[in-house]
Amino acid sequence: MPWFTYRDGLLCAEGVPLARIAAEVGTPAYVYSTAALTDRYASLAEAFAGLPVLIAYAMKANANLALLRHLGSLGAGADVVSGGELQLALKAGIAPSKIIFAGVGKTRDEMRQALQAGNTGIAQFNVESEPELQMLSEVAAGLGVRAPVAIRINPDVDAKTHRKITTGKAENKFGISYRRALDVYAEAAALPGISVTGVHVHIGSQLTDLAPYEDTFIRLAELVTALRGAGHDIRRIDLGGGLGIRYDDETPPDPKLYADLVRRHIAPLGCEIALEPGRYLVGNAGLLLTRVTYVKPAEAKTFLILDAGMNDLIRPAMYEAYHRIVPVKEPVSGAETAPVDIVGPVCETGDTFAEGRPMPPVEQGELLAILSAGAYSSAMASMYNARPLAPEVMVHGDRFAITRRRPSIEDMTALETLPAWFSEAKA
Ligand SMILES: Cc1ncc(COP(=O)(O)O)c(C=O)c1O
Structure with missing residues (x-):
């Protein structure tokens, strides 16, 4: 994927080293490439050139407002599946005449x-x-x-x-x-x-x-x-x-x-x-940036325990889906690989991104990128285990912006109230 490549030994999103994003935003974080979105949209639009076609982006794949706004600016309409998605599409500036409700x-x-x-x-x-x-x-x-x-x-x-x-x-x-x-x-x-x-x-x-x-x-x-x-x-x-x-x-x-x-x-x-393309437009335009919290040697195998979990990317647990996982620091060429299980911190055995995956040597504290995480990743995320939703970052050339911040515990509990009887004095 040309939008995520190693430069000077570090994986970059367009012109931005992922290590810089990790330092400023923390991990885990989703990182999207604007150039990738533009490229995917253009490739589809070009393929259909000359036909009366409406590309209604299936926003269930990723409903981040900045991403929607960018696709909308390229000409995309929206395929929505709920009142919430409808409101987001309108908020992103997509005209009702380009919206389809499925x-x-x-x-x-x-x-x-x-x-x-x-x-x-x-x-x-x-x-x-x-x-x-x-x-x-x-x-x-x-x-x-x-x-x-x-x-x-x-x-x-x-x-x-x-x-x-x-x-x-x-x-x-x-x-x-x-x-x-x-x-x-x-x-x-x-x-x-x-x-x-x-x-x-x-x-x-x-x-x-x-x-x-x-x-x-x-x-x-x-x-x-x-x-x-x-x-x-x-x-x-x-x-x-x-x-x-x-x-x-x-x-x-x-x-x-x-x-x-x-x-x-x-x-x-x-x-x-x-x-109604979803995955095609956004899937390879995003990755999930994560840090190895522990390298855990166990009896049968070695585990890389990440700070990203199934609540951030549920596709492997739900569909046995494969995602490439690469170190942010470029492995030395010809580095030997060894099989490891790459897992999250969630209290579920299913919280596994990869089993027996050949990886070059990875140390505790190192950054990894889980690739192809632009579609059905943040969109399917949850706060299971009271884990905050990972922030979303959009890269544009050598700039980046946080397009959804990491919620605080106050944000995470903002919709909750304690029943009045908890504070009523006991008779
Ligand atoms: C009705 C409908 N349209 C479009 C899509 C988008 O599919 P994809 O992301 O595979 O392009 C879906 C996905 O489930 C869907 O249910």
Whole structure:
């Protein structure tokens, strides 16, 4: 990754040595590269040049406001999945006309917020079930408007990714079965508060093979033709996200080849195209900077115990995900490696970043970088074990800024109150 390279023996984010960030901000800390975000966005935008495409960043991957603001300034819209994400997207300056609302459990309140965002309401609701259609219609009709709707189709395609991030199989909770689509569109068109405008799919995340996309696009194009034949004015096709990135030695698809599939199967339908990339835009734009608290030789193996834990980066514990982990001080060339377990301080055996990982000699107090931690890392963090959320730092050339500070214990308890009876005098 060109944005995180060794210079003069020290790992840098763009022009900033990570050791400087550690000294000024402390560890653990997430570090994001602005240049990486710009590069990823540009590569996708270029791949789709000439097509009417909206890149709606799936902000569930990382909802840091500065990062959102930067992607928004490049032209990105937002794919949101909650009222909270909607408010953050608006706060970051993303226009309602570029916001798409997905998710299986939208509440009335969230629907109302989205319908009233700005003066216009948002671009599109991706509806996942018939009860949701009914509720959205009621809420919209109550406000005297029609909600622009794409129905999420579950194409029953195997995305060939980890089972916990596959979403387009019949047994997954997402979307409406391909076979029932015509009936559900007919139902939607008859509802007073719904305007049927599009079709949506999202088959999974971290796809490293284009074949499932092609299967999906072929099915989708047939469906759009059938829907138009039934009188529906389908104007937008939302292809979801899912483009994989390299964590280890994967060969993720080139976005140009992905765009070629879209040109072949989807573009001839003459619709506006929406994409919802998350991981692709931010995954390799961030790392988690951490310090080795202890090197613990044990009977069976040696542990590197870090000051970052599963609460900061849960992907290895949740998905058995692989992250490269490298010393901030460049290892001498040809340094021998030995297998170690790299773990966090949390009281869970699952708090393990890597088992039996070959590492060059690492000393207590040394800094390490856990790479590819821009997506689904800070976004999934928690304060488990009363550990403060790690701060977020954005690098821009040879400058950096703290874009979310480390909370104090007062911040961490700010929402808590003790019941009045604790302070009432005993009779
Ligand atoms: C509906 C939807 N769109 C987009 C995404 C983003 O996926 P990715 O980060 O793999 O691009 C997700 C992720 O789960 C999703 O559920």
